[in-house]
Amino acid sequence: MADNVTDFVPCMIIPLQHHYLLLPNSTLAEVIPTPRVIHTDNAKPSYWIGQCDWQSQTIPIIDLEGLVDNKPSDTADANKLCVLRGINASANISIYGLPCYGVPQLIHLTESALKIAENVITSDYVHYQIQVGNKIAYIPNLDAIETMLSKQLL
Numbered sequence: 001m002a003d004n005v006t007d008f009v010p011c012m013i014i015p016l017q018h019h020y021l022l023l024p025n026s027t028l029a030e031v032i033p034t035p036r037v038i039h040t041d042n043a044k045p046s047y048w049i050g051q052c053d054w055q056s057q058t059i060p061i062i063d064l065e066g067l068v069d070n071k072p073s074d075t076a077d078a079n080k081l082c083v084l085r086g087i088n089a090s091a092n093i094s095i096y097g098l099p100c101y102g103v104p105q106l107i108h109l110t111e112s113a114l115k116i117a118e119n120v121i122t123s124d125y126v127h128y129q130i131q132v133g134n135k136i137a138y139i140p141n142l143d144a145i146e147t148m149l150s151k152q153l154l
Contacts, residue, residue, distance in 0.1 A: 009108070010107075010108055012104045013137060016101060020135045021137060022137040026085070027087060028104065030082075035081060045152070046066055047064075060096045062097075064098050079102070081099055082100050083096075084098060117136045126139065126141060127141050
């Protein structure tokens with residue numbers, strides 16, 4: 001009898017304000033209700049939302065869509081915070097937050113399910129835009145995001 005083994009990657013699809021974010025499941029530490037945000041000085045870029053307390057530490061919160069689009073966006077309607085584990089050891093960012101606009105969903109992706117989206121954006125912070133079902137999702141460049149974030153924290 002033939003083996004019907006399917007290789008898949010467990011991923012989280014996270015609703016942002018206008019797009020979705022597709023991340024490996026292992027990068028998501030926790031999803032929490034939107035916490036009280038500690039706003040920092042005005043010298044921070046427009047995508048910088050502030051900081052919050054999470055498990056006895058202060059973590060930065062950024063707006064990924066604002067970073068990608070290079071313009072400010074209003075995150076007041078975000079009802080959750082996705083706490084992400086840093087993957088770039090040289091960036092020295094172990095944890096950070098991204099607001100989301102609904103409940104992230106676990107999906108199991110296979111290579112055949114990935115389709116590059118049409119009309120993609122160009123950004124140093126997005127590797128690809130893909131179509132997952134009827135949703136367009138960013139596959140973020142976490143190395144670039146975390147490097148940028150570590151420079152902001154200096």
